[in-house]
Amino acid sequence: MPPHAVSARPQKAASPGYPALSRAVGNTPLIHLPVPSASGTGGFWAKLEGFNPGGIKxxxxxxxxxxxxxxxxxxxxxxxxxxxxxxxxxxxxxxxxxxxxxxxxxxxxxxxxxxxxxxxxxxxxxxxxxxxxxxxxxxxxxxxxxxxxxxxxxxxxxxxQYNNPDNVGAYAGLAHELLNQRPHIDTLVCSVGTGGHSAGIHAELRRHFPGLRLVGVDTVGSTIFGQPARTRLMRGLGSSIHPRNVDYGAFSEVHWVSPAEAVWACRMLAERHYVSGGWSTGAVTLVARWLARTSPGETTVAVFPDGPWRYWNTIFDDDYCRAHGLLGGEPAREPDVLAAPHEREVHRWTRCATVTDPLAGAR
Incomplete structure (x- = not known):
């Protein structure tokens, strides 16, 4: 065998229940989450991908x-x-x-x-x-x-998954579900890791809503949008490499969120709305709430990639959160602002309306 050869498990037979299994994926709920505002009527819509057997992926x-x-x-x-x-x-x-x-x-x-x-x-x-x-x-x-x-x-x-265009194409179905669930969408909020679901959902929705804004949500310490790569606590969003499925030209702006801010949002969701999720869900929620509050009258849709169950010993564990300094209270009401992604390193919730491909000059 070659030096790194390994044996795989025995071959499997395809499941005879495939039609039933396939029906378990997709057609996930879209719910409205109210957000306190001056008018008292604000809020955003959340696509609950945790209702898939394993999540959005x-x-x-x-x-x-x-x-x-x-x-x-x-x-x-x-x-x-x-x-x-x-x-x-x-x-x-x-x-x-x-x-x-x-x-x-x-x-x-x-x-x-x-x-x-x-x-x-x-x-x-x-x-x-x-x-x-x-x-x-x-x-x-x-x-x-x-x-x-x-x-x-x-x-x-x-x-x-980082570079396969089929990762992007897989989300056309999710986009069509949203088209059946909402008559109009002004802003789509997505966490960004491989770049698949933000690119795929936006590409399909943009055909129906030409003015649609795409807002990306990343984690501090991620290099996707031009920040320096650091050790990251949050998983499921962010990257220390540059996936080619990220459609940089599609984003209107990007927000970076810290782990403590995501934990606050996840726990707030659970306490107030009986719905929650993991790191990506918390980060997306923080941004979607701000957009709903600052853009009253517009329809904002946020994608929640999974549910809360696998995070019982991280996000929802007080000992874990205390050990990592994640219980610091409610985040700032407004994000910090960068004029350009390379302006300075960010450590808390920060937004930037200039989105560029960090590798554009290297290709």
């Missing part, structure tokens, strides 16, 4: 695998290998069962223990890298291990 996982099969890139029973912080992993576990593929996922020590156990229970083999890459952090370390695994497992396939 069930959609691209199924779509990327289906499209790879159709093109002949993924043969029947071949092993799927991918890097994940968790949510896409759940989607690929579903796709592996549906289409009959063993799945090997590469993660890092930041993956929640519950997520690792869930993935294993779904028949996935999880590999954990032990050291971050000196430049690309944990994501690049995971991607390099993926390449080693691909070289060692004959016929294996990597969806490459």
């Amino acid at each position: 069930d959609r691209p996982a199924l779509h990327m695998v289906r499209q790879a099969q159709a093109r002949g890139e993924l043969r029947l029973g071949a092993t799927i290998v991918e890097s994940t912080s968790g949510t896409l992993g759940l989607g690929l576990a579903l796709a592996g069962i549906v289409f009959g593929h063993p799945v090997v996922l590469v993660s890092d020590p930041g993956m929640e223990p519950l997520m690792g156990r869930l993935l294993s229970s779904y028949g996935v083999r999880v590999e954990t890298v032990t050291e971050p890459h000196p430049v690309g952090g944990w994501q690049q370390a995971r991607r390099e291990r993926v390449q080693q695994l691909l070289a060692g497992i004959p016929g294996s396939y990597c969806p490459d």
